[in-house]
Amino acid sequence: MEKSVPAVKVVDVHKIYQLRGEEVHALRGINLEIPHGEYLSVMGPSGSGKTTLFNMVGGIDRPTKGRVFIDGVDLSKIPSKSMAWLRCRKIGYIFQTFNLIPVLTAQENVALPMIFLGVPKPEREKKAAELLRSVGLGDRLDHRPTELSGGQQQRVAIARALANDPAIILADEPTGNLDLNTGFAIVQLLYRLKAERGTTVICATHDLKMIDISDRVVFLRDGMIENIERRRALTLTAEEFESD
Amino acid sequence: MSSKEEDSSMEIGSISFPVTEAFRYCVESIRKRFTRALITAISILLGIAFYVTIRSMNTILPNVGQQPPQAYQMLMAIIALLVCGVGIVNSMLMSVTERYKEIGTIKCLGATDTSVLEIFLIEALLLGLLGGVIGAFAGWIAAVGIFSFQFGIGGVFPAGKTAIVMLQYLRYIAEAVGISVFLSVVAAAYPAFYASRHPAEALRYEI
Ligand SMILES: Nc1ncnc2c1ncn2[C@@H]1O[C@H](COP(=O)(O)OP(=O)(O)O)[C@@H](O)[C@H]1O
Numbered sequence: 001m002e003k004s005v006p007a008v009k010v011v012d013v014h015k016i017y018q019l020r021g022e023e024v025h026a027l028r029g030i031n032l033e034i035p036h037g038e039y040l041s042v043m044g045p046s047g048s049g050k051t052t053l054f055n056m057v058g059g060i061d062r063p064t065k066g067r068v069f070i071d072g073v074d075l076s077k078i079p080s081k082s083m084a085w086l087r088c089r090k091i092g093y094i095f096q097t098f099n100l101i102p103v104l105t106a107q108e109n110v111a112l113p114m115i116f117l118g119v120p121k122p123e124r125e126k127k128a129a130e131l132l133r134s135v136g137l138g139d140r141l142d143h144r145p146t147e148l149s150g151g152q153q154q155r156v157a158i159a160r161a162l163a164n165d166p167a168i169i170l171a172d173e174p175t176g177n178l179d180l181n182t183g184f185a186i187v188q189l190l191y192r193l194k195a196e197r198g199t200t201v202i203c204a205t206h207d208l209k210m211i212d213i214s215d216r217v218v219f220l221r222d223g224m225i226e227n228i229e230r231r232r233a234l235t236l237t238a239e240e241f242e243s244d
Numbered sequence: 245m246s247s248k249e250e251d252s253s254m255e256i257g258s259i260s261f262p263v264t265e266a267f268r269y270c271v272e273s274i275r276k277r278f279t280r281a282l283i284t285a286i287s288i289l290l291g292i293a294f295y296v297t298i299r300s301m302n303t304i305l306p307n308v309g310q311q312p313p314q315a316y317q318m319l320m321a322i323i324a325l326l327v328c329g330v331g332i333v334n335s336m337l338m339s340v341t342e343r344y345k346e347i348g349t350i351k352c353l354g355a356t357d358t359s360v361l362e363i364f365l366i367e368a369l370l371l372g373l374l375g376g377v378i379g380a381f382a383g384w385i386a387a388v389g390i391f392s393f394q395f396g397i398g399g400v401f402p403a404g405k406t407a408i409v410m411l412q413y414l415r416y417i418a419e420a421v422g423i424s425v426f427l428s429v430v431a432a433a434y435p436a437f438y439a440s441r442h443p444a445e446a447l448r449y450e451i
Pocket residue numbers: 017018019024025026044045046047048049050051052053445
C-alpha cells in the first residue's frame with residue numbers, strides 16, 4: 001500500500017536564481033515520479049540544472065514554483081525541524097567533492113548522522129564500523145579523510161549516506177572527481193547497495209558509464225527534461241557485482 | 245494537490261541534539277584543528293592584551309606624576325578597543341567562513357539551525373574565553389611589568405591606594421573578557437546562521 005506512493009514526486013518545479021539583477025532559470029518546469037527502489041540517473045551537461053534539481057529533491061533549497069513530495073510528504077508544507085529529520089532519516093546525500101568532515105575519522109564521519117537521531121555512542125560506533133566494512137573499508141576506521149584516496153573518501157561518504165537507512169540516496173556527480181576505474185567501482189557499489197537494500201537511488205551525472213546501471217535515465221538540458229529513457233534489460237545484475 | 249499525497253502514511257520524527265553532543269563536537273573540532281584554533285585564540289589574545297595594557301596605563305600614569313589629557317586617554321581607549329575588536333571579529337569570521345561547506349554538509353546529515361548555532365557558538369565562547377582571559381592577564385602583566393621597571397613598584401601599586409588600584413585593574417580585565425566573549429560569539433553567530441539558512445549556497449562554497 002505504501003509502495004503506491006512514489007518515493008519522490010516532482011511537480012512543475014521551477015527555480016530562478018537572481019544573479020546581479022539578472023534572472024537565471026536553472027529549472028523550467030520539471031515533472032518527475034520516481035518509484036521506490038528505482039535507480040534513476042539524471043544526465044545532462046554542466047549547467048543543465050542537475051545540482052539544482054538535487055537540491056530541490058533533497059530539501060536543501062526551495063523551488064521558486066512547484067512542489068516536491070518525498071514519500072507523499074509535501075516539502076513546502078512541513079516545518080524546518082521536520083525537514084531536518086527528513087534529511088537525516090529519509091535521504092542520504094553523496095557529493096562530488098565527498099564533503100567528509102576533515103577533522104573526523106572515517107568511523108566518526110559515518111557515525112555523525114546517527115547523533116542527530118539520538119543513537120547512543122556504542123551503537124553508532126558499531127554500526128559505522130559495519131557500514132565501513134560493507135563498503136570495503138573495514139581496515140580504515142581510524143583514518144582521516146586526508147589519509148584516504150578519492151575513491152576511499154567517496155566510499156566513506158556512501159557509508160555515511162547509509163547511516164540512518166535512508167529510503168532515498170541522492171548522489172550529485174559522485175564520480176566527477178574520480179578516475180574512470182575508481183568511478184566505475186563507486187557506481188557498482190551504489191548499484192549493489194540499491195539492490196541489497198531496496199533503496200531508491202537518484203544519481204546526477206554527466207558520465208555515460210552510469211547509464212548501464214540505471215533503471216531509467218532522465219536527460220536534462222537547460223533546466224528542462226529533454227527525454228526519459230527506460231532500460232528494458234539490465235546488462236548487469238547485483239550478483240555479478242557481489243563477485244567483484 | 246490531489247488527496248493521494250495528503251494522506252501519506254509517513255510519520256515524521258524529530259531531531260535530537262543535546263548540548264552535550266554539541267559540546268563534544270566543539271571540543272573535538274578544537275582538539276583536531278588545534279593549530280587553527282590556536283591562531284584564532286592568539287589573535288583574540290593579542291587584541292585583548294593590547295586593550296588591557298592601554299586601559300591599565302590610564303590608571304598607572306597619574307600615579308607616576310604624568311597626567312595625560314582626558315581626551316588623549318579616551319582616544320587611546322577607543323583605538324585600543326577598535327584594534328582589538330576588529331582583530332577578534334576578523335579572526336572569528338574567517339574561522340567560521342572556512343567551514344561553510346561543513347555547515348552545508350551537516351545540515352544535510354540532519355543538523356537543525358539550532359544545532360549548527362550551538363556547535364559554532366559554544367566553540368566561539370570557548371575560544372573567546374580562552375583568548376580573553378589569557379590576553380587580559382598578559383596585557384595587565386605587561387603594563388605592570390613595564391611601568392614598575394621604569395618607576396618602581398610604587399608607581400604601579402601606590403602605597404595606601406593598592407586596593408583601589410587593584411579593583412580598577414580587575415575591572416579592566418573583566419571588561420576585556422566580556423568584550424572578547426561577546427565579540428567572538430556575535431562574529432561567529434552571523435556567518436554560522438547565514439550558512440545554516442542557506443545550505444545550498446554553503447555547499448557550493450569553495451575556499
Ligand atoms: N546560487 C546560484 N546563483 C545563481 N545561479 C546559479 C546558482 N546555482 C546555480 N546557478 C545556475 O543555474 C544553472 C544550473 O546550475 P547547476 O544546477 O549547478 O547545473 P549542473 O549541476 O547541471 O552543472 C547554471 O546556469 C548555474 O550557473
